Amino acid sequence: MMEKRGNEIWLYEDQTPNMKLGLRIRDVLYNRKSDYQEVVVADTFQYGRALLLDGAFQITEGDEFCYHEMMAHVPLCAHPNPRHVLIVGGGDGGVLREVLKHECVERAWLVDIDKDVIEVSRRFFPGVSCELDNPRAEVVAQDALKFIKGKRAQFDVAIIDSTDPVDFAEGLFRREFYRDVFEALRDDGLCVAQSESPFCMADVLSQAYGEMKAVFPVVKVYWGVMPTYPSGTWTYTVGSKLYDPSIPRRLVSFKTRYYTFDVHRACFALPPFISGLLEEGKAI
Amino acid sequence: MMEKRGNEIWLYEDQTPNMKLGLRIRDVLYNRKSDYQEVVVADTFQYGRALLLDGAFQITEGDEFCYHEMMAHVPLCAHPNPRHVLIVGGGDGGVLREVLKHECVERAWLVDIDKDVIEVSRRFFPGVSCELDNPRAEVVAQDALKFIKGKRAQFDVAIIDSTDPVDFAEGLFRREFYRDVFEALRDDGLCVAQSESPFCMADVLSQAYGEMKAVFPVVKVYWGVMPTYPSGTWTYTVGSKLYDPSIPRRLVSFKTRYYTFDVHRACFALPPFISGLLEEGKAI
Numbered sequence: 418m419m420e421k422r423g424n425e426i427w428l429y430e431d432q433t434p435n436m437k438l439g440l441r442i443r444d445v446l447y448n449r450k451s452d453y454q455e456v457v458v459a460d461t462f463q464y465g466r467a468l469l470l471d472g473a474f475q476i477t478e479g480d481e482f483c484y485h486e487m488m489a490h491v492p493l494c495a496h497p498n499p500r501h502v503l504i505v506g507g508g509d510g511g512v513l514r515e516v517l518k519h520e521c522v523e524r525a526w527l528v529d530i531d532k533d534v535i536e537v538s539r540r541f542f543p544g545v546s547c548e549l550d551n552p553r554a555e556v557v558a559q560d561a562l563k564f565i566k567g568k569r570a571q572f573d574v575a576i577i578d579s580t581d582p583v584d585f586a587e588g589l590f591r592r593e594f595y596r597d598v599f600e601a602l603r604d605d606g607l608c609v610a611q612s613e614s615p616f617c618m619a620d621v622l623s624q625a626y627g628e629m630k631a632v633f634p635v636v637k638v639y640w641g642v643m644p645t646y647p648s649g650t651w652t653y654t655v656g657s658k659l660y661d662p663s664i665p666r667r668l669v670s671f672k673t674r675y676y677t678f679d680v681h682r683a684c685f686a687l688p689p690f691i692s693g694l695l696e697e698g699k700a701i
Numbered sequence: 702m703m704e705k706r707g708n709e710i711w712l713y714e715d716q717t718p719n720m721k722l723g724l725r726i727r728d729v730l731y732n733r734k735s736d737y738q739e740v741v742v743a744d745t746f747q748y749g750r751a752l753l754l755d756g757a758f759q760i761t762e763g764d765e766f767c768y769h770e771m772m773a774h775v776p777l778c779a780h781p782n783p784r785h786v787l788i789v790g791g792g793d794g795g796v797l798r799e800v801l802k803h804e805c806v807e808r809a810w811l812v813d814i815d816k817d818v819i820e821v822s823r824r825f826f827p828g829v830s831c832e833l834d835n836p837r838a839e840v841v842a843q844d845a846l847k848f849i850k851g852k853r854a855q856f857d858v859a860i861i862d863s864t865d866p867v868d869f870a871e872g873l874f875r876r877e878f879y880r881d882v883f884e885a886l887r888d889d890g891l892c893v894a895q896s897e898s899p900f901c902m903a904d905v906l907s908q909a910y911g912e913m914k915a916v917f918p919v920v921k922v923y924w925g926v927m928p929t930y931p932s933g934t935w936t937y938t939v940g941s942k943l944y945d946p947s948i949p950r951r952l953v954s955f956k957t958r959y960y961t962f963d964v965h966r967a968c969f970a971l972p973p974f975i976s977g978l979l980e981e982g983k984a985i
Contacts, residue, residue, distance in 0.1 A: 429723070435746035437723035439713070462719035463901075480900065482974070616764065616928050617747075642926055642934040644900050649933015650926040675972040683967035688959040690766070 418472070419445070428459050428467075430474050432647035433617050438474070440464065440645075446541055451533035453585055458541045464645060466541060468509060470534070470580055474645040481511050481545060482674045484611075487641045487653060489515035490669060490676040491684065492574045492609040493522070495655070495662040499573040500524070503601065505561040505589065507578030508534035510546035516576070517548045518671045525554050526572075528565075530585060532558035562588050568601035575602060577610035582621055590621065592628040595656060599632050607657035612638065615691045616648035626695050629656040637662050638695060639684040641675070652691065702756070703729070712743050712751075714758050716931035717901050722758070724748065724929075730825055735817035737869055742825045748929060750825060752793060754818070754864055758929040765795050765829060766958045768895075771925045771937060773799035774953060774960040775968065776858045776893040777806070779939070779946040783857040784808070787885065789845040789873065791862030792818035794830035800860070801832045802955045809838050810856075812849075814869060816842035846872050852885035859886060861894035866905055874905065876912040879940060883916050891941035896922065899975045900932035910979050913940040921946050922979060923968040925959070936975065 418429045429439045440461040447458035457469040464479030476484070489512050493499050500523045502516050508529030516525050527549075529535060535556060538546040549556055557564060575598050582590040590610070598608050612625040622638070629636045633656030643651040655662040663685035665678050687695075702713045713723045724745040731742035741753040748763030760768070773796050777783050784807045786800050792813030800809050811833075813819060819840060822830040833840055841848060859882050866874040874894070882892050896909040906922070913920045917940030927935040939946040947969035949962050971979075 427721070429721075433747060435725040437711070437713075437721075439721035439723060441719040463717060642932075644932040644934060648926075648928040650928060672973075674974040677970070677973065679970035680972055683970035686961070686963035686967035688964055689956075689961065690958040 428461070428469075430469070430472055436617070436647065438645065438647075440467065447537055449533070451531050453531045454580075456533055456537055458537060467645070468537065468542065473581065475580070476509055476511060476542070476545060477645050478542070478544065480644045483641060483643045484646070484651065485511035485515050486673055486675040487639070487684070488512050488576055488578055488609060488611065490673070491639060491653065491681055492576060492607055492655060492662065493519050494665040494667050494669065494681060495607060495657070495660050496573055496605070497666045501572045502526070503565075503572045503575040504528065505565075505575065505577045505579065506586070507576070508532075509538040509542060510535070510549045512576055512578050513554055514545065514548045517551055517553055518669070520670070523553065526557060527554060528557045528559055528561045530558070530560045560585070562594060562597075565594075565597045565601050568597075570601070570603045572602050573606050575606070575608035577608060579611060581613070590625050590628065592631050595629055595632040599656070599658070602658060605659040607655060607660060607662055609653050609655045612652045612654040614646065614648040614650055615640070615652055615694060616650060618647070619694050622652050622654070622691075623694050623697055625654045629654055633657060635659070635661060637685060638687060638691065639663070640687060640691060641684055712745070712753075714753070714756055720901070720931065722929065722931075724751065731821060733817070735815050737815045738864075740817055740821055742821060751929070752821065752826065757865065759864070760793055760795060760826070760829060761929050762826070762828065764928045767925060767927045768930070768935065769795035769799050770957055770959040771923070771968070772796050772860055772862055772893060772895065774957070775923060775937065775965055776860060776891055776939060776946065777803050778949040778951050778953065778965060779891060779941070779944055780857055780889070781950045785856045786810070787849075787856045787859040788812065789849075789859065789861045789863065790870070791860070792816075793822040793826060794819070794833045796860055796862050797838055798829065798832045801835055801837055802953070804954070807837065810841060811838060812841045812843055812845045814842070814844045844869070846878060846881075849878075849881045849885050852881075854885070854887045856886050857890050859890070859892035861892060863895060865897070874909050874912065876915050879913055879916040883940070883942070886942060889943040891939060891944060891946055893937050893939045896936045896938040898930065898932040898934055899924070899936055899978060900934060902931070903978050906936050906938070907978050907981055909938045913938055917941060919943070919945060921969060922971060922975065923947070924971060924975060925968055
């Protein structure tokens with residue numbers, strides 16, 4: 418929702434029915450409906466350029482590193498030698514950018530249902546989309562639910578960078594999809610899914626954890642901060658066939674702003690208000 | 702700032718000149734200027750009752766445990782036997798409540814400049830103010846800058862639970878005050894100060910760290926989440942005479958929602974975007 422106040426323009430996200438985040442903007446740079454969602458790019462004073470999908474902040478230049486580094490480096494460093502990586506969603510290219518920093522990765526598939534998000538990111542977020550044309554990347558504009566069907570033992574790591582579990586993204590939080598991911602992973606493979614805020618969307622976290630538990634032998638949750646997401650606190654749920662994802666097996670050889678070896682180990686130390694949600698979490 | 706939208710009432714905090722947090726409220730329960738600040742209590746849908754001072758969310762029933770547990774249990778568990786504890790500010794009683802859960806604490810002094818905050822908390826936040834009348838607590842409505850002057854080797858732990866560094870709270874972020882705190886601590890004493898958001902108030906963190914470094918031999922920063930504070934990410938700066946505060950020396954014997962032995966060790970694992978701010982931090 419946009420609002421003028423004197424000379425100022427403000428852009429608000431209804432983060433929940435009872436909570437809004439408002440950012441003052443210079444301008445709206447893009448505003449169009451794609452086949453799947455409303456895509457908006459705005460230039461904010463606080464966090465630089467921001468991408469909104471259906472009114473929800475997805476990335477801002479100021480804080481995207483928090484989310485993208487934690488989505489990519491935790492699962493990739495938990496694996497001793499990830500060569501083939503699947504990214505589901507993430508059409509902006511932020512997770513891909515981080516994944517390709519790992520030299521051991523030979524090939525990364527990015528499968529996003531909405532080609533407009535990919536194009537908008539290329540145009541407005543060069544610092545995020547910068548690896549979309551990397552020869553090690555294969556970008557596919559397709560429904561990931563279909564893409565993954567029938568794939569067998571092909572990936573070492575799968576990263577599920579979805580939007581909130583509504584509409585077309587809802588299936589990405591269900592057991593049937595996790596089963597397909599399981600089949601598509603090699604015998605020592607692992608996957609991670611963003612699993613929302615433990616304050617505002619606790620039921621999504623519980624569900625993702627429960628559904629993942631029904632499929633993977635090892636399931637763990639880690640957490641981090643993400644200022645422009647509801648409550649500023651975010652969770653990530655890992656399903657693993659073999660490795661304990663809380664143990665980093667490799668060091669990163671590049672500069673980071675959020676992820677480190679110590680942060681990897683630390684982010685699995687869950688406060689009781691989060692671990693309690695997991696104990697309640699039953700597969701549905 | 703309050704706003705009506707149809708049947709809905711919303712309360713907004715200007716977290717920075719370019720960012721607002723809006724919470725939908727049922728009602729404003731209290732709204733009066735004290736001798737020092739504007740004191741507002743509102744009943745929010747998202748986080749229960751909220752206390753605002755000069756328009757800024759201080760505590761909400763829904764997330765105050767994050768801040769209060771981390772302010773109290775990290776410094777108290779870093780000390781092997783804290784008996785005398787000083788709380789500067791914190792008139793709502795939340796830190797005091799957590800401090801008195803430690804049975805080794807014989808006496809806690811709460812020194813807040815604004816007696817109205819204390820009274821408002823007693824009236825509207827029974828779950829937060831519940832230990833203000835504990836016989837082990839001494840509640841003093843006085844300027845902490847004056848209270849601490851001339852005190853020598855009296856406290857094991859000092860907890861500086863201040864508002865933002867403006868007006869009367871500004872002196873609580875300066876070297877002269879930290880020197881008085883140093884003098885007031887025993888030979889193995891330590892103090893902690895809330896040091897704001899690394900995203901929105903990075904200069905405050907840098908300054909608090911630099912000023913503390915000019916006084917204490919051991920200075921470390923830890924971090925945590927706090928949804929209703931700007932960016933949802935918060936830092937805490939510890940000055941210690943002897944102990945490394947990142948090492949918990951005692952276990953807590955009571956139920957917690959945020960703090961654990963593992964969280965204590967984990968919260969000192971800083972991402973480079975925060976540790977980088979500290980390296981820049983020079984005493985001013």
